[in-house]
Amino acid sequence: MATYEKQHRIVSIKSTKPQLHKRMLRNWQLYLLLTPTLFYFLVFKYYPMYGLQIAFKDYLPSLGIWGSEWVGWDHFVRFFQSYQFWEIIENTLLLSVYELAVGFPLPIILALMLNMLISTKYRRFIQTIVYAPHFISVVVLVGILFVFLSPSSGLMNHLIVLFGGEPINFMASPEWFKTLYVLSGVWQGTGFAAIIYLAALAGVDPSLHEAAVMDGASKFKRVLHIDIPAIMPVSIIMLILALGNLMNLGFEKALLMQTPLNKESSNIIATYVYEVGIQQAQYSFGTAVGLFNSVINLILLVTVNQIARKVSENSLW
Template sequence: MTLQNRITRSIIKNRLLYIMLLPGLIYFVLFKYVPLWGILISFQDFQPIKGVAGSEWVGFKHYAHLFGSKDFFMLLKNTLLLSFYNIVFSFPLPIMIALMLNELRHVVMKRFVQTMIYVPHFMSWVIVVGFFFIIFESSDGLFQGILQSLGLNEFSFMLDPDWFRPMYILQILWRDTGWNSIIYLAALTSVDPQLYEAARMDGAGRWRQLWHITLPAIRSTIVIMLILRMGDIMELGFEHIYLLLNPLNRFVAEIFDTYVYTAGILQGQFSYSTAVGMFKAIVGLILVVGANKLAKKMGEEGIY
């Protein structure tokens, strides 16, 4: 039987699975691959009236403009710092939450806690930022009330540049920590209970079982998630930062995502903003490939 016949028979046999695959495949083709041709305008002085075919080619002019801009190092510093804090604080916390939930033996309590920490994820960033604004900024809010009761002057937590990064990380932790723990809880379900029974028979306590059985069982999942997180170092997201951004904290809050919006949408510099996006994509690709190679050298499977 030829290779083509084997492939055809496999497709026919698993046709329902391929039909289920189609919506996701169509989505990626239409919204991820087809728009790739738009990268071309980063090498042009793109004019919407003239289109891609009629616009003037300028080579690496916009990339030179980006790297020579006085804002470039500010944007790079802000993006990398926020990504670093994000990885340091918001990456290990879901793992710890999953480990603690896995140790809960009371089923009702476990489900209640899971539900409560999953709920914030379904709130938009507009609601989350508004919620924090009411708590920290409103004169009738919790923190301003505490300051007043202590005889202290009112203080703006969300407008002070020194508090921007802590508030940003705090909001991410509150909204996404519970949701991000799901994948680790799913990985923990694959651990063979007989391993724990054997460890208990050998005299191992909870901490030793955690260290020698639980963590090694989810190590590959942790590595894969870390590799994927490395690819998002330059991709912090637009909406959250934009809602926190203001003229007072711009020098610590402006990142590439908000800069693309300002340059591309508000100022109409389509070619320049595309060059900025291309720079982000290249850096993300390099980081993913590098992290994957490092993981393989350390004996892990990696993502490919």
């Protein structure tokens, strides 16, 4: 009898549940709003995956993808045995870790500082200043670097000479490439990246700060015990995304900053793929290197997400 009632209840629930097409018709506006995004990912993200098979073939445009000869792992073995392999991996990892170590905590610090400002006008003024560099294109940014760091007419070298130093050709020095890449990125992106953390801080209950002030807590203690715990879930998610994207550096910026004299430091996976895949028309080899880079990023993303899920309650999935 109990089993019959249970089955009857399940059937009743299923019968009252709206069917899929009815739900779609009822919420057609939401699905219509979602359509451009789905179309974008299908065309520009999923459809290009069809071409990944040329990483395992000796691709010739005249024969097409299906007509080209299957070579298996030959291109990957060739890349692993290349004399440039360790140099490219080292440059990519060092630059990525450098950028993450410097660029990740700064937006959090900036957001905490802006959140503690009392004057609304002053806060808006500071936000406008730190947001503005984000809207400068990468080409213009690199052009500014070349002008300001010019060994003959650059402002930076004029200051160095003024204080008794010798001019430095920053853009041609391998030892300066990573620092210039990271610091220019910090100047351009820190303000805009802080928006996410400011949005998280806006959700903090003001009564918590009022109670802390009544208890005599300083601003530093309020930040330490109220603001930081409030943005910790967002920070963990952003850290997972950053680590999962560790090997994907800004290709355009690295390529524009690259010169024959600093190539030993600026030659990363992205620029190497462009060089061999596009300039030298080695499409299969370039695809193999790019696929290797993507697989490493996927492994990092899954690993970091699993660690974050075990250590804390926050994760992507």
